[in-house]
Amino acid sequence: MLATTEIQQQNDACNFAKDTNAVRCTNCNLRELCLPQGMAQDDVLRLNGLVATRRRLKRGESLQRAGDPFRSLYAVRSGSFKTCIATEDGRDQVTGFKMSGDLIGLDGIGTNAHIIDVIALEDSEVCAIPFARLEESSREIAGLQKQFHRIMSREIVGEQGVMVLLGSMRAEERVATFLVSLSRRFRARGYSPTEFHLRMTREEIGSYLGLKLETVSRVMSRFDDMKLIQIKQKHVVILDPQGLKDVAAPATSGL
Amino acid sequence: MLATTEIQQQNDACNFAKDTNAVRCTNCNLRELCLPQGMAQDDVLRLNGLVATRRRLKRGESLQRAGDPFRSLYAVRSGSFKTCIATEDGRDQVTGFKMSGDLIGLDGIGTNAHIIDVIALEDSEVCAIPFARLEESSREIAGLQKQFHRIMSREIVGEQGVMVLLGSMRAEERVATFLVSLSRRFRARGYSPTEFHLRMTREEIGSYLGLKLETVSRVMSRFDDMKLIQIKQKHVVILDPQGLKDVAAPATSGL
């Protein structure tokens, strides 16, 4: 994945210290976003033992596939993923994009098998959390239980936000909402909220937004004409954050 | 709400015994759909104490409103509800329909306040489950913990199904999918899967499906012409279940 050098540096600066291979929530710089968020110091200590292994994935590799038996949740350490559902008739719908600190795999709990495909959009790394042990620990650590429930609930609320987007917005609103949401997520991770690289293709964005790739491209070009953003292939600069938010209007709290 | 008498009778037959006012999961006829589903007999016994109170709502009343502090989950005893989100700019999007055995209120866990409005589509009754006590009990009763996680996960998966519907289906597919899904849910509750009353308006269906009410009406009339269904106002008879499924095609596993 090519990124302009400055952006790449930013990303590197935000990566965890490379000199330690130990899997530790305690000193992970994602602890404010990830599972430990909001947990008491000593509860987080007990998390360390939970997070079993790291797994590296190359761009295009899949972390889980529909039908796979469910054993672990994954917390994204670095990189990013798309989640998608393959419908019986061959369509493939992107249902979300996951980045550092996000938890993946909640879809498998209900049936003990995954429903969703998760594919790395770039070289990425995840922490595997064996679910049986997470459930066990969360019976003992009330803070962990609470946080886990919070995360699931937010996932539900976030999806409702997407439903609003898909159910009631027109193309321009969808794309603007998408960009604003990305911007927010980058900011939360310490990256620039106004300049970033799209890790996904127009087709993947379109699938997520319920639009065809040509429509996504056209709308983005229009935003460029309107001087709301500057876009060149995958490189985005948000010139007028407020203007973009105004277009996104319905402002789906979550997303 | 008017229903043809036969359908009404069916509903009544499926209601819980009216002679006991005690709130008991143990002898609730919804235990195969609701929270107790899949739990061991003696674990369900311990649930009895959890379910605090019943609450009756008249058609149009709201069970929870966005902004309300979150305290309880609600299990639908009888009747039905719509869940919706009001967007900042005044739009109102229906995000789901809940019927007996369904759990409501999961949206509030994440922020301790509700995000979603829940409104009774007919006179209804719910069991309130104080969430603090549910969390507490689920630390002691592994079966309850597991079941609660399963329910949340299924909620997530179900919403992904809706996202597929909204993101990739055309109007006819959406309406067909909706009808097939309703049919399945009625069957699971012991009602006729081929003849039922819609408790929601065309506008509410349209909002849920990302269509205008006129489009919903037109598509249903077309299905009537095609002899797939027979529809007169809110009364639906499914004449050709397989044909309807064929139109729904993408068959979103969940929904």
Next chain:
DNA sequence: CGATCTTTTGAAAAAAATCAATGAGAGTGG
């Protein structure tokens, strides 16, 4: 029984998809 809400249906307009062609970048191998 009158008033209101809901549904149906038609005609016209708007939005997005489709079809098609061109162009830009990234990655590969000589």
Next chain:
DNA sequence: CCACTCTCATTGATTTTTTTCAAAAGATCG
């Protein structure tokens, strides 16, 4: 390091789908 592919993105013209506007007919409720 450059030429060559291949994928991805852009843009235009046209078609399809859905929405919008409008009117009328059916239910429902006090």
